[in-house]
Amino acid sequence: MLLHKRLAIRVGLIGCLLISLSACANSANREALERSLAADPKLKENPITLGTPASNNPQNDKLAGFPAEIPIYSDAQVQEVRPATPDSGQGQTARFTTDAPSNSVLSFYQQQFQSNNWDLVSESETGGIENTLVARQNNLQVTVSVQSVSGTSNPTPTPTQSAVGNNSDIATEFTISYSRDASVATIPQGSNLKDIFTQPASENPAPSTSSSVFTDINKAPQELRQYVEDLAALGVLTQESVGSKNNPTASGQFEPNKTITRRQFARWLVAVNNQIHANNPGKQIRLASDSAQPAFQDIPRNNPDFSAIQGLAESGLIPSRLTGDATAVLFRPDAPLTRENLILWKVPLDTRSSLPTASVDAVKQTWGFQDAGKTEPKALRAVLADFQNGDLANIRRVFGYTTLFQPKKPVTRAEAAAALWYFGAEGEGISAQDALQSQRQQSQPSPTPLSSPNQQ
Known part of the structure; x- marks a missing residue:
C-alpha cells in the first residue's frame, strides 16, 4: 500500500514538470534557458587542449x-x-x-x-x-x-x-x-x-x-x-x-x-688606442660630449664622427683652432689621409711627450729622405721623433726601407692598420697582439685550487 502511494506521488511530480515545460515551450524563457546551458562560442574558436604546451612565439x-x-x-x-x-x-x-x-x-x-x-x-x-x-x-x-x-x-x-x-x-x-x-x-x-x-x-x-x-x-x-x-x-x-x-x-x-679617409683613420685611432689601453684609463682618449663647441666648421655636433674627431682636437693630438692653428678651421673628413697626416697624428700617442724641434736637414741626416723638404714643418717634428723609436718606428713598420717619404701620398687601409698595431716607445709599448693575449687571459675562468692532503 505504501509502495503504491510513493509511485503515485512520483508520477504526479513528473506530470507537473511536463506541463510547466510545455507551457514555456514557445516563450522567451526557453531561449534564455538554452543560452545559459549552451557551450561558450569562444571555446569553439580557441579550444583549450589540456596537457599540450603553448606554441612558441614567432618573434x-x-x-x-x-x-x-x-x-x-x-x-x-x-x-x-x-x-x-x-x-x-x-x-x-x-x-x-x-x-x-x-x-x-x-x-x-x-x-x-x-x-x-x-x-x-x-x-x-x-x-x-x-x-x-x-x-x-x-x-x-x-x-x-x-x-x-x-x-x-x-x-x-x-x-x-x-x-x-x-x-x-x-x-x-x-x-x-x-x-x-x-x-x-x-x-x-x-x-x-x-x-x-x-x-x-x-x-x-x-x-x-x-x-x-x-x-x-x-x-x-x-x-x-x-x-x-x-x-x-x-x-x-x-x-x-x-x-x-x-x-x-x-x-x-x-x-x-x-685609400683611407681622414674621418676613418680618426675613428680607428681613438678606438684602437682605447682598446689597447683598456686597463689604463690615463692613456685613453676621451670622447667629446655632445655639448662641446665644434673645433672644425665641417664637423658639427650631429656628425657621426664628432665625438672622436672633437676628442682628438680637444686633446691636442690633431691641429685645430684649439692648438692655436688659425688655418685649421676645416677637418676635411672625406679627404684621403696622407703619410704626413698619419705620422703627425700617431707619433704623439707613442712618445706621450712634446715633439722635438726638427729641420729638413735633421730629417735628411736621420732617415735619409731625399724629399724631406716637401713635408709640412709640423709633420717634420713627428717624423724625426718616430726615428727615435728604432725598429718600432711607424715608418719602418708601415713603409719598410725607403729613401723617399712621399709625404702627400695617400695611405691605404692596410697601412693605417699597420701603424695602429703598436703604441708606445721601444721597450715600453703594447701591441695589438699583446692586447689580444690580455683579452684571452681575462676571458678564461680562474682554475679551482686543489686542496693538499694536509688540508683534508
Whole structure:
C-alpha cells in the first residue's frame, strides 16, 4: 500500500514538470534557458587542449640565434633576420619596427647597456634622424642603429602597443647586429655590426682570427697582413659599407688596398688606442660630449664622427683652432689621409711627450729622405721623433726601407692598420697582439685550487 502511494506521488511530480515545460515551450524563457546551458562560442574558436604546451612565439623563433645577453625592445616586431656576412654565414643582423618613438628606443638601449656593464664604444647621431650605438661586453660587440621613418605604414600592432602609436604616421625602424671576437670566444655561436660572429674558440686559440669578420684579408700585402688580422681580431676595424647613405649595410669587406679617409683613420685611432689601453684609463682618449663647441666648421655636433674627431682636437693630438692653428678651421673628413697626416697624428700617442724641434736637414741626416723638404714643418717634428723609436718606428713598420717619404701620398687601409698595431716607445709599448693575449687571459675562468692532503 505504501509502495503504491510513493509511485503515485512520483508520477504526479513528473506530470507537473511536463506541463510547466510545455507551457514555456514557445516563450522567451526557453531561449534564455538554452543560452545559459549552451557551450561558450569562444571555446569553439580557441579550444583549450589540456596537457599540450603553448606554441612558441614567432618573434622568439626568428631570434633564436641571438645571444641572450642582447636586450630586445619589448614592443618591437622582427621584420627580417639575415646573416651579417653572407659569404661566411656567421653572425646575424635583425631589422625591427615599432610604433614607439625613436628616442624611446634609443634611451632603452642606452640604459640597458649602462646598467648591464657594457662598454659603450661609440655613440653617433646623423641629422637627428639616425642614431647608432656600439657597445661591447667581453668578446661580444653589438651595433644598434635607430632611425625614424616618416610617412610609412606602421606594421601590424602588437597587443601591447597603444592606440596612439597605431594611428601615428611615424614609425621607428632599427637594426641590431652583433659580432664576436673568434680568438677569445668562450661560448658557442647562436646566442651581436658582426655575429653577432663566431664558432667556439679552441682551448689554444690562434694568435688572431679575422676571417669571421672580413673575407678579403688575403688581399693585403703579405708584410702587412698580420697587423690587419690582429686588429680585426680585436674588433676595432670597421667594415666597408654598401647600399645607400641612409641604409648602409656591412659588406664583410676590409678592402686593405683602398685609400683611407681622414674621418676613418680618426675613428680607428681613438678606438684602437682605447682598446689597447683598456686597463689604463690615463692613456685613453676621451670622447667629446655632445655639448662641446665644434673645433672644425665641417664637423658639427650631429656628425657621426664628432665625438672622436672633437676628442682628438680637444686633446691636442690633431691641429685645430684649439692648438692655436688659425688655418685649421676645416677637418676635411672625406679627404684621403696622407703619410704626413698619419705620422703627425700617431707619433704623439707613442712618445706621450712634446715633439722635438726638427729641420729638413735633421730629417735628411736621420732617415735619409731625399724629399724631406716637401713635408709640412709640423709633420717634420713627428717624423724625426718616430726615428727615435728604432725598429718600432711607424715608418719602418708601415713603409719598410725607403729613401723617399712621399709625404702627400695617400695611405691605404692596410697601412693605417699597420701603424695602429703598436703604441708606445721601444721597450715600453703594447701591441695589438699583446692586447689580444690580455683579452684571452681575462676571458678564461680562474682554475679551482686543489686542496693538499694536509688540508683534508
